[in-house]
Amino acid sequence: MSIPVARWPYVLLVVLAAATFMDRRPEPLELVLCAVTAGWLAAGMAAWVRPWVFGVGLTAVTAALVVFNPLFGFLTPVPYFYAFRTLTFPWQPVGVAAVAVVAGTAQSYAVDKSTPVGFAIWVAVMAGNAVPLCAFAFFNRRLERQEAERAQALAETREANRRLAESLAENAALHEQLLVQAREAGVREERQRMAREIHDTLAQGLTGIISQLRAADESTWPRHVAAATGLARESLDEARRSVAALRPEPLRTARLGDALAGVAARWSELHDVPVQVVTTGEARPIAPEAEFALLRAAQEALANVARHARAGRVGVTLSYLENEVALDVRDDGRGFDQARAEGFGLVAMRQRIEGVAGTVQVESEPGAGTGVSARVPVTA
Template structure:
């Protein structure tokens, strides 16, 4: 009964009319000279009833009450036809189709039983029902028609219900699987975010710890040394010149150590990033580099600039500095392009020069640098430490392009 309008093939809508036409022709042939008006009128009435109540009203196929009226009226006409001419029992297959498709449960077995009873009456037309034997044969034929068809109706309904329950269960399983996949994906994303935040928090905490250690130990110790030496210098008025020279040297060394300790504390946050955004810091670094080497650097920032995690800014700044250092040492370039791109979920840094270029495969296979420099390996490690990726494109004689990309979720950006 689910949307019958889509379930009725054209052949089934034409079948009743074909059967009525054939049976009307059989009636005309069998009656000979007997009156045919009533039989043909009943055939025409049946065809008109099907046409008006069913064929021309597809919008009512889903409505039980109009279809019940149609079915009861059709069975009444067919029953009269079967009583007059038993060969109209061949019209019952069309009635079975209407019963199974139009009558809802639990009324379907009654409709099917009514059609089976009409078919049984047609099959027992020649029996003498006035005798006990004839009555018994009549009852047996009726039961032989009604019981199997009603049983088939019950079995079909059970199968339909089982199929519907199975489809609902499968739909629930598919929905649960989709929800599970979405939850797993969300959990994986949250896990990655937690790992990134934990890594960043650990780095920042380690930097703060180192700053505190330097401040509380080296800086304070050197300050005490300077104070003690100056006090000794003040109290020793007539000290030999050689001793004074050593005291002055010690004070100078202590002062130099203090300055170095302070510079180490400040170096935990690079000077360009303490007072400027990343784009401004890159522009300042490029300007200083151009002033030293004479090669112009075109700095471009695309997208909506926004604050980034400190570790990300530091990694990108150091990568740009090392890339420019490599250009100065090895490329012999005439110009350099540096592009900082703020994308939806990542930030990208591209440094491209038109210099001599090199073979990245050979460079990767070479032993690590031992001069303390950053190098290509160091650049890659620094970018990967913030969950980013570094790509190097170069060929001898065609220049070099270095692209660093670091994912930055909205929740990770500092306000």
């Protein structure tokens, strides 16, 4: 570290040298020491000169000048300045004490140090210089330490505030992203719900109406038209209830077993296929959403029988088990290859049942009929 050199040490040195000339003729060595002091002050600008080396050298040449002429004691403020400016704790009090010895020696130059009183005066003068200045060095060290601690605390606070701001910004971005995802998920869920409801109400109703109209002839058309009209009204009512997110009509006025029996009876009347509905076990409460899902699963399974199975009979079994309720719909139709066929109806059925923590299994193979089993947990 280079030592900043001001002009005032040179001015003070010149003044003291001139005062020495005015007092007496200086010794050649004094002039040499003055030149050395000036050169050493200039050497402080060099990067190779370490601070403690510069302080020791400056104190030494000042002490040598004081030995020749106590007038140079007025030069001691210069090493004091550099001792405080360049030395660090714990060397700063040592350097200050060394300069105080030089200053005390200059101030007590005329005292006879060979006598006890004179020596005591010399010691008292040095102590008068060293004690307050060393105390100031310790106090200055304490202030520097406190300032460093405050600066470190301020830096840590700023860093914590920066991290907090970054965290808040990240949280805000994440919150916004979650809101967008929640909105998108809500839109997808509502679209899926409406698709399932349309499939379970309008699509199945229209399919039944078309089947009734196709089956009508001159002798039976009044019955088929009446059935198609009733099916259209029922489908329209169910569509309205689906849009309003209400429970389907069969579950509004009856329990699940009775609702399944009613649905099966209407389906059997429309399609001229006998359906046997059996309820086993002790009926126990399940969530309304689970009842709704089981009813829709039964409607979907029966609709698939009407569209694809060409069955001669159908069996619907509702089983209340220990921890779950099972719905089984089986037919003796032509079956299908599961690896090659699973339409939206079965997909919607799975979504409904799995949405209430249930499971769906389909068993079928060509020529062996089809079995659909849906299971949902009971209410704890």
